[in-house]
Amino acid sequence: MSARSQVTRWYQSIPAFIAVSPSLIAVGIFVYAFIIWTILISFSASKMVPDFTWVGFLNYWKLWQFGPWRLAVGNFVIFSVLYVGIGLALGLFLAILIDQRIRVESLFRTIFLYPIALSFVVTGVVWRWIMNPTIGFEKFVRDLGFPNFEFAWISDERFVVYALVAAALWQVSGFVMVLFLSALRGVDAEIIKAASLDGARPWRIYASIVIPSIWPVFLSAGAILIGMALKTFDLVIVMTQRGPGGSSEFPATFMYDMAFRRNQLGIGSASAVMILAAALIIVLPALLIGAPNRDRNK
Amino acid sequence: MNTLKNSLLSAAMILFPAMIVSSAIAQDMSVEVLHFNTSGSEAKSFYKYKSAFEAAGGKWIDSPVAGGGGDAHDTTLRARVLAGDAPGAALPKCPEAGRWYKEGYIADLDDVAVKEHWDDKLPDLLKNIAKVDGHYVCVPYDIHRIDWLWGNAAVLKAAGIEKMPETWADFDNDAKKIAAAGKIVLAHGGQEWQDGTIFQDVALSIGGPDYLRKLAAGDAAAIDSKTTREVFDRMRILSTYVDRGSPGREWNLASAMVAKGDAAFQIMGDWAKGEFLQAGAKMGTDVLCAPVPGNVPNRPGFVMVSNAMGFFVKEKGNNKASDGQKLLAATLLKPDAEIAYTQIKGSVPSIMGVSPDLYDSCGQRSMADVQANNKAGTLVGDIYTMTMGSSPAVDAAIRQVASQHFQSKSMTSDEAVKAMLDAVQLVQ
Numbered sequence: 001m002s003a004r005s006q007v008t009r010w011y012q013s014i015p016a017f018i019a020v021s022p023s024l025i026a027v028g029i030f031v032y033a034f035i036i037w038t039i040l041i042s043f044s045a046s047k048m049v050p051d052f053t054w055v056g057f058l059n060y061w062k063l064w065q066f067g068p069w070r071l072a073v074g075n076f077v078i079f080s081v082l083y084v085g086i087g088l089a090l091g092l093f094l095a096i097l098i099d100q101r102i103r104v105e106s107l108f109r110t111i112f113l114y115p116i117a118l119s120f121v122v123t124g125v126v127w128r129w130i131m132n133p134t135i136g137f138e139k140f141v142r143d144l145g146f147p148n149f150e151f152a153w154i155s156d157e158r159f160v161v162y163a164l165v166a167a168a169l170w171q172v173s174g175f176v177m178v179l180f181l182s183a184l185r186g187v188d189a190e191i192i193k194a195a196s197l198d199g200a201r202p203w204r205i206y207a208s209i210v211i212p213s214i215w216p217v218f219l220s221a222g223a224i225l226i227g228m229a230l231k232t233f234d235l236v237i238v239m240t241q242r243g244p245g246g247s248s249e250f251p252a253t254f255m256y257d258m259a260f261r262r263n264q265l266g267i268g269s270a271s272a273v274m275i276l277a278a279a280l281i282i283v284l285p286a287l288l289i290g291a292p293n294r295d296r297n298k
Numbered sequence: 299m300n301t302l303k304n305s306l307l308s309a310a311m312i313l314f315p316a317m318i319v320s321s322a323i324a325q326d327m328s329v330e331v332l333h334f335n336t337s338g339s340e341a342k343s344f345y346k347y348k349s350a351f352e353a354a355g356g357k358w359i360d361s362p363v364a365g366g367g368g369d370a371h372d373t374t375l376r377a378r379v380l381a382g383d384a385p386g387a388a389l390p391k392c393p394e395a396g397r398w399y400k401e402g403y404i405a406d407l408d409d410v411a412v413k414e415h416w417d418d419k420l421p422d423l424l425k426n427i428a429k430v431d432g433h434y435v436c437v438p439y440d441i442h443r444i445d446w447l448w449g450n451a452a453v454l455k456a457a458g459i460e461k462m463p464e465t466w467a468d469f470d471n472d473a474k475k476i477a478a479a480g481k482i483v484l485a486h487g488g489q490e491w492q493d494g495t496i497f498q499d500v501a502l503s504i505g506g507p508d509y510l511r512k513l514a515a516g517d518a519a520a521i522d523s524k525t526t527r528e529v530f531d532r533m534r535i536l537s538t539y540v541d542r543g544s545p546g547r548e549w550n551l552a553s554a555m556v557a558k559g560d561a562a563f564q565i566m567g568d569w570a571k572g573e574f575l576q577a578g579a580k581m582g583t584d585v586l587c588a589p590v591p592g593n594v595p596n597r598p599g600f601v602m603v604s605n606a607m608g609f610f611v612k613e614k615g616n617n618k619a620s621d622g623q624k625l626l627a628a629t630l631l632k633p634d635a636e637i638a639y640t641q642i643k644g645s646v647p648s649i650m651g652v653s654p655d656l657y658d659s660c661g662q663r664s665m666a667d668v669q670a671n672n673k674a675g676t677l678v679g680d681i682y683t684m685t686m687g688s689s690p691a692v693d694a695a696i697r698q699v700a701s702q703h704f705q706s707k708s709m710t711s712d713e714a715v716k717a718m719l720d721a722v723q724l725v726q
Binding site: 245262264 | 304305369372373376380397401488489490493541542543544545546691694698701702703704705706707717720721724725
């Protein structure tokens, strides 16, 4: 009797299927079909409008010969490494601090979480003002009495990426903190009590027991952060306008510029496919590592 | 039974919102105008054409898209044309309209051109840019001069400078005096297009009109030349005259610096005049204008950009212009309408033969220089938007390298030349 009630007949899932079908069709067309279209365009001689003359890998070859693209990729690598690395570390650090059962925990949690509610555009504008040497942080410190203080990262082609990293980290640390906090709260309290009875100090407990036990959260937080780093577009456009002098070009901004402003649809699509490839290379292993773990926990 | 009911319910919930009906009625004398003139003085001046058009019996349907340089407008226009829903009129630059003409989306205005004698009224440069295979693809309705040097009269006087510099050597001398007086020499916003504007002006002033035209076409010999290296050397010197807050600054804030007296000079097109006037400055007494200095005094050449309206058809290949479109096209080049528009906008009319008395000293100088340079053949279109035939990719490449070099503290002229060659060759 119990076996029968658990088996669902196939026709009983039709309503669910109908309800989901518009989204399924929409995603199928607007995401996957268009991805295939973009890949096709990247092998074509398209300039201003699509032109399906086959040119093979020419666009890709041209792309990788091009200095600004290599600069964009370099910027992306620096940005991602710092964004994910420091983001995870900062989020974990904040989560550990808040996990100490302080009294005003919800207040601090809210304060740290607020920035994620802002769009990248607002974050970019605010940090552009803060980083501006004539009206922002540099002026503030100089007014405090340090007339030779210099902090003009955003105007310097060598350091503008770090300025972007700072703004992006400010926005996302709270979110990573919340992810880690819920994971920390899920750690079995018995193990921690046993460890402290054995004489382990708090930092040792964290380093050897707690952190290793929440390692799946590192993966998911890392995947989210990398996803956001790949999409970095509005932050750059608003904060630095890809400047100064094109030094803060990112793959997404390069793709937009090429495809829609410079009438180079073929090269723009090639760069978009490269971004997709990067996303697959990074995310696929993470998914594969994470997948078997899920079954074990069931 | 339950399953059937649930299925029908789900299907009904999905289909119900899909039943949306829309209809559009097309009228003959109405024209939808897509444009980017949304800021104060731009809107005020542009709507003079609206009044003139409606006084003649037309119906103007306004479709403004914010974004001063027109980027958002360009994107919207491209999306709509390719979707088969082009607006009746929009503001592409003439070479862009030429590209749309090749794709088959431009309305045919030949009978209006003949009736209104456009060939007699427009200077040669504009005629050449506005026509593809002898057909008008766009209607240029004003002329903006780009190679202006603006100066704050009070700051110059206080630094002991009597007149605007005519050569780069004079400019450097003046810069020393201004720096000694504690003011910023060159007000500038470190955005790509502003860096590109200075580059273009310097290239014209040092290399001359023919050099600038070759550069615009991406000619490798012109790029890899001694002249280009001289231009980059001059750009490097100019980059030392801008202040530390310049990266990312908007052009009108740089103009405000000159109007207020914090800075001495700005190199910008004549749309800056609108900003100076709005700040209460009088042209000729409070703010002075002069062509960008060259290697010799009174150097030849005049770089201009012309705002133009392009008329589109919704169906590719079906190029008949509606009555409204023809009326609007004719209205654009009527002297009264152009005078009303340019007086507020700060540009000068695109048609020749308008009396200069209605304009201030800078406008009068502009108009006289248009005539003189037209006769001498030294009128050059803005290389980024007014180069017929070459793709925007070449100009974008030039501008990007110019901006990169100007903003960098270490890029040498040779490196810049190589980067420009690479960028131009990529897109050819």
